Amino acid sequence: MEQRISLITLGVDDLPRARAFYAALGWHGQEAEETVFFQAGGMALVLWSRRRLADDSGVPGTGEGFDGVTLAQNVRSAAEVDEIVEQARAAGATVTRPPATTFYGGYAGVFLDPDGHAWEIAVNPGFTLADDGTLTLPEF
């Protein structure tokens, strides 16, 4: 697994309120399917419904066991997703969404580290991944 993070997703209860807050700080994002994406250096910060983020991560959305935040690493092949998720499982992670094809034409799986922090490992053909691992969002 390369030592980098592609996306941080913050679960939010009110997307327009959250988007307005970051806009007030000077952040410019793009919205697609009730999700807001901000390019942030060589990665992206994402705002998404906390409930959907929990569901998508295969975890309960309330109480202990979900941060309301997920990390993601985008990789280059489905085989790499499988390999990293298996490596994590062997190291003590809980796999909450086994690797599978995704609705956006990619392939991804999710695990929780030993402290319950969620990581998605994903191939997303819509996001550009440079050789150095930096991620660039498309124009939506």
Add this chain to the structure above:
Amino acid sequence: MEQRISLITLGVDDLPRARAFYAALGWHGQEAEETVFFQAGGMALVLWSRRRLADDSGVPGTGEGFDGVTLAQNVRSAAEVDEIVEQARAAGATVTRPPATTFYGGYAGVFLDPDGHAWEIAVNPGFTLADDGTLTLPEF
């Protein structure tokens, strides 16, 4: 406020266990004062006691109201810290640690966004901040 993230800190209950987990995934970190720092592209992933992270962020460590994760943006001056924290407060953030000098010779404040996600805005003279905002950890 520039549109970038300098550090993500994951609160952990057992630092050696957490460090061993990331080591098993191939991540190489440096430990200083019971904190593990991983260079991750132009930013850093940090592992730190969940309890201390909550205390340091000015939030209760258990139950609702703390993710167990914090984001940080490192900036270039104390005036910039003050300005961003005030801008966030005006936009609806809760300031949980007013800007002040820090034990490591820096200057920082913490706020929670409207969904309770914690951001530290900090000047840290020990971490190199390039013109493009990428952060490079020192050799500890």
